[in-house]
Amino acid sequence: MAEPLIFDLSKDGCRGFTLPALDVPEVDPADHIPARFLRQELPLPSLSELDVVRHFTRLSRLNHSVDIGFYPLGSCTMKYNPRVNENMARLAGFANLHPQQPDETVQGALQMLKTLEESLAEITGMDAMTLQPAAGAQGELTGLLIMLAYHRKKGNHKTKVMIPDSGHGTNPASCAMVGYEVVNIKSDARGGVDIEDLKSKLGPDIAGLMITNPNTLGLFDENIGELAHLIHSVDGLVYYDGANLNAIMGWTRPGDMGFDIVHLNLHKTFSTPHGGGGPGAGPVGVKKHLEPFLPNPRIQHDGKKYHLQTKCRESVGPVLASVGNFLVLVRAYAYILVNGREGLKNVSAYAVLNANYMMQRLKKTFDLPYDRFCKHEFVLSGKGLAKYGVKTLDVAKRLLDFGFHAPTIYFPMIVEESMMIEPTETESKGTLDCFIEAMEMIAREAAEKPENLKNAPTKTPVRRLDEATAARKPDINYFQKPE
Amino acid sequence: MANYIPTTPAELQEMLGAIGVKTVDDLFAEIPPELRLQGELNIPAGMSEPEMIRKVTRLAQTNETVDNNVCFLGGGAYDHIIPSVIDHLLLRGDFFTAYTPYQPEVSQGTLQCIYEFQSLISGLTGMDQANASMYEGATATVEAINMATAQTRRNRVLVLQTVNPEYRRVMSSLNTPLGVELISVPFEDGAVDPAKIQEALNDQVAAVVMQYPNFLGGIEDIEKISEMTHNAGALSIVVANPIALGLLETPGKLGADIVAGEGQPLGIPLSYGGPYVGFLAAKKALLRRMPGRIVGRTTDIDGKAGYVLTLQAREQHIRREKASSNICSNQALMALNTTIYMSLMGREGIKEVALQCFQKAHYLKRELAKVEGVSFPFTGSFFHELVVKIPNARKVIGKMAKQGVFAGIPLDNWFSNLKDCVLVAVTEKRTKDEIDHYCNLLGGFING
The missing domain is CATH 3.90.1150.10 (Aspartate Aminotransferase, domain 1)
Structure with missing residues (x-):
């Protein structure tokens, strides 16, 4: 038997939740809001609490999940999601903070964010991080905005980004979102980037290279140092797609390979749950010379207190209306502490x-x-x-x-x-x-x-x-x- | 110290033998020596679970929360009542440890939930269809603008100044690189005069973006603005608060072509800003311009009803650089959070939440009107949020915070002409006692 839709389980008169009785004197909305702005019908279902619990519990049982069994989905890093991290994300001191609370009331939250930034920068060998992007694809977009801002500031006329033919589909799509044209680079017989093909397409119009290392074949490209050098020789930037960071932590670092910009997927490498397709988090790290372009707000410490700083003139601006997917960041922080x-x-x-x-x-x-x-x-x-x-x-x-x-x-x-x-x-x-x-x-x-x-x-x-x-x-x- | 690796030392040896190497290091041999990390990462050694819990809990405890304070902050995120049962369902591992439903045969739970989310959002907003969700409200609005510029092949977008200023900043970061020209239309009495929009409309305008209720709490005439927008061949984009739609007429009926918004008010904890969930709904003609995932109902080879990701030809993994968006997932678990909330509260519950918000906000206004020194710069209709002018506002709300009341958001953060003005939100969660306390405290600090 298929599980009925929630609408087909609806029964008029059912209530799934009881609000406290209204304790203030009432006024008639029609006296305050013009009638044409008042709603007549609301096509939502009506169910009891137990109906709702059973419906969603039955639906959950139709899913495969890491908790049920092996999930060898390449490039998605479907590792175990430690349960204690769920508890940490549900601590009232994190879950019940309003994003507009004054900085002095959220010092613990800001300290956590700053520490996580520093840990991720160390793990990737970068100098500064933003935790704001909501997902890997948004991290890519943020990284490319930084690339755009860098070239604009230097007066470089750059129109193209190189991407190996093994690259993730989001790489070219993210380029399109900032107006960069994509140059596809072939793979060589060993599965790495074909350096000759790259050299033949290299020119002053190349803004950068986006690459995953190890790549989507799971292979480490030993020539990465030379590739970075070639791209830098035309004042291009080298972008690390961090989808595959789970292969190299503590062994080698993108920053040491010559990368200028890195995005990470905390829902992959750092065990935050995939949630059926989100929420994730896609922090972006950069080398020192790109730090001024990082999105607002930045978290700063003045020696005494933490502050959200929004007045960075060269910043690409915010890419989300908040500091990021905060509770996802809490889980990643807990994961790093334990490991x-x-x-x-x-x-x-x-x-x-x-x-x-x-x-x-x-x-x-x-x-x-x-x-x-x-x-x-x-x-x-x-x-x-x-x-x-x-x-x-x-x-x-x-x-x-x-x-x-x-x-x-x-x-x-x-x-x-x-x-x-x-x-x-x-x-x-x-x-x-x-x-x-x-x-x-x-x-x-x-x-x-x-x-x-x-x-x-x-x-x-x-x-x-x-x-x-x-x-x-x-x-x-x-x-x-x-x- | 603690770890989540199950392999025993004996198994390790067995596996290395099967691979034909002596140590794990041999598997990293092709990393050139000069690229190898010398020494260890400079982060602390690992800790046991209880040690970590102690450390993280202490950090969390240093924060002031909306539980041990009284929260009148809004501005896009609202302190609503959240039924306990929601989190119990979200903690089912079958939901939160699954991934994007790439194999629909073993993902029917996630897929049906998304279909229900799409339907609930369509119903709530009065639109023909919704997608599987976006990151959050601001980025959903960015994508709505991309849809409009692609559909009209025009690149100028009028944005009412009463749209959330944080959203406007995100638009400026994300829409302008593709050549979109964002033009701000200023407000007068807490809302934008449609005549001002008429002046700015011409055949280069792709869309008008308005918020309902707007950032200052007021109710824009989205019907009239949409009509003018359509007459200029542009699309009407409405950023809506989903809880307000329990009381207010749908943007769909009032002429919106695209509705974007923030789903946080639908049962998602405030979470210092995220994760939340964006929603994006549109008229039928815009279906193939919708970014992100969409779930469709179909049948399997035995004729049994089932659900799949559909219309994927629009998406990045197929279109690569020709895709209209780089979004490759949705915010599934948060969409589920709101789906459970909408199911549980239901038709009557959402109406009542909206009505209580309205009643309590209007009660606050009546009580504040009695406080000497307080004034209201705007006269229009509002839903559950309003602008209050207070002498020495920043100083006063600082004192209120010390007394455990988050009194409102100073608007001079974004609007230089709104000095001493504070944005105050009142949800169904606030009690009469809390509202009375707010007014007494405020009166004391202003006049004391």
Whole structure:
């Protein structure tokens, strides 16, 4: 049985919550607000509290989640979300602060933010941070605004940003949001940036390079020092997409590789929950020469007290109407405190260990286009199954029947029928072994009973869904049935 | 010290053996020596859970909260009553430890919740459709402007000066790099005179952005402004407070083409500014201009109803640099927070919250009118927030804060012509006693 929509559970006269009785003398709104601005009908449902609890509890049970099982979604770093961090984010002293409270009443909050800025700057090897961006994509946008401001101040005429063909889809989209044209750079045979291709496209119009290292193939680009040098030679800036920071913490730092701007995804590397697609946080770090361009407000300490400073003349301005996704930042702060310097280095060590272990075992069954040590993730190709009429999509769907989430599929686009697998450090060898065995069984099924894959999934709350009709005749609002 | 890594030392050796290396260091061998971090990160050593709890709790305890003070602050974030049950549902791991519903067969919970969110927001705002949510109110407004400039192929946008000044700053950071020209239209008696907008409208204007109720608490004539906007071939963008829509007519009925706003009033803790959730709703004709995620209802191969991410051809992972937005997720958990709130409060509950806000704010105004020295610079209608002029306002509200009352937001932060003016918000959470205390305290400090 499908779970009914909340509207279909509605019963007139039901109340899910009782407000305290109004304790002030009443006036008639019609005496104070013109009638045409007063609402006649409100199409919301009416339910009891228990109805609401059961509805959302039943819905929650239809989801896969990190709490239920393995979630090897490449580039998403689906690690365990420590429960204690939820408690820290719910402390009244953090959760119940109004954003317009005077600075002197929120000294603890500001101190937490400043300390987190400093820790993240140290981890990435940068000189200054902003915690304001609400997500990785907003961090990218912020970083590019800083790039724009830098070139404008220097009087540079720059119009283009280089992005390797393995880059995340948000990279080119973020460039478009600030008006930069994208120059695609090819990958070389080892999966790194093709330096010759980059050199041939390098010129005075290049504003910068956006790159992930390790990249989306999970491979560390050893030439990063030279790449940074080349970009700097035309006064370009080198931008680090921090989606894959979980591979290198405590081992190497973007700042030491020559990067000028870094964004992080606290919902990946620093274990803040993904929440079904948000909220996240995408802090941005910069080298000293770019600090004046960071968004407002900045957190400053005058030796006695913390202040929110909004009067930085060269700032790109605020990118959010607040200091950031504050309670997400609290969780990341708690995570860093618990792990500490050696803990964070271990996080990356075990993330990389787990990925290499899986890669070594799975390459016996699936094509591995770049056979070298990976970092925190690796990319397999499902093209070997084409002879059975089976696609990577079918493998992904069959994995759902085994109780696993699928890897990221069809990305990066430079690998045919790609499967991008990121185990994270919080998974045990036992879990990895189960997944590996499932993948091996699915490969056997592909040869012997391909219909098991093509019909998959069969054990999930729903089976494959008709996405074509969904897009052709959008039904996206209960109150407006499609024509 | 504490860690979340389950691998035993024996398993570590076994795994290294399977990989064919001796130590974990070997897996990092290709990082050139000059790029390796020498020594350790300069951050403290790890701590146990109880040590961390003690440290973080002490830090939190140094803050003054809206619990041990009385909060009359608004300006875009409001201290409403939040039913306890919401957080219990949000703490279900199946919701908060899931990710974006890339595999719909195992994400029906998240997807149906988003479909319900889209429907509730559409109903509340009176619009044809809403997306799966945005970061927060300001960035939702930025995206609304991008939709309008793309749709009209014009680049000038009129922004009423009564739109949240923090939002206007964010627009200036994020809309102007793409060549959008933001023109501010000044207010008079707490609202903008439509004639002023008429003067500024021409065939280069893509949109007019107005707020409902506006930042100063007043109710703009969004019906008249929308009509004038349409006559100039531009789109009407309304930034709405969702709780006010329990009492006020929908922007949809009054002519809005796009409604953006902040969902925090719908049951989200104040959280020192975030995470909140933005909403974005629009008329049917703008469907394919909507940024971000959209969930659609469909059927599976057995004919069973189900939900998917849909209309993805608009999105960045397919369109890359041709995408109209770089948004690649939504604010799902916060959208769920508001969905549960709207379900729980329901039709009657939201109406009552709105009505109590209205009643208590108007009670405060009547009581303040009795305090010598207090005046009201604006005469128009308001919902639950109003501007109060107080002699030596900053000094007085500083004294009020010391007595545990956050009395309001000084407006000269943003408006040089509103010296000694304070923005005061009154929600259903304030009691008559608190309001009376506010007036007595204020009278004492002004006249004492």
